[in-house]
Amino acid sequence: AQKITQTQPGMFVQEKEAVTLDCTYDTSDPSYGLFWYKQPSSGEMIFLIYQGSYDQQNATEGRYSLNFQKARKSANLVISASQLGDSAMYFCAMREGGAGGFKTIFGAGTRLFVKA
């Protein structure tokens, strides 16, 4: 079953504007973590932001913020003031588990193009 869904294969945004990348997840585990990663064309995976299932406030890291709506099971990434260097693939991921071990599941990704 698909546990992480990123419905936007590709997105365009004008430089200096904000953009929201969608992510929905599915889990029955009350304890889980949500992560966003950036993968530039060079291939490396860069950690951006984390949100825990019990966190009351939305996570923020510089220009990145995570719009966490627990009831809707969504964890959208908001990038403010887009820069050309933000052009990359973005992955949403979820870690869940317990005694049997913790597994991290990634979504299919959203390719973001920032236009000058």
Place this chain on the structure above:
Amino acid sequence: DSGVTQTPKHLITATGQRVTLRCSPRSGDLSVYWYQQSLDQGLQFLIQYYNGEERAKGNILERFSAQQFPDLHSELNLSSLELGDSALYFCASSVSGGTGGYNEQFFGPGTRLTVL
């Protein structure tokens, strides 16, 4: 630079062969994760080790095996290679292995495996 090192960077081999990919985690990290990234399957979690012991298993084929050594470096062994095994193999490390944000995973640069 994430602090996670992977060798080799590129590997070209033939079907039926066996290869070993090596990963050194960040200093102080006890968990090592292996991922496979291919065009058709996306980013797939393979396996996690924590302090030398297998902690979680994902979509890892029986032809693949891994281990984590006392010095915490890890190796992923791929045998009886098939064309479909061609992919980018990432290693990641984290402090621990649970769902908390302190367990953000830092990724290595990856090993690109090409099976001809």
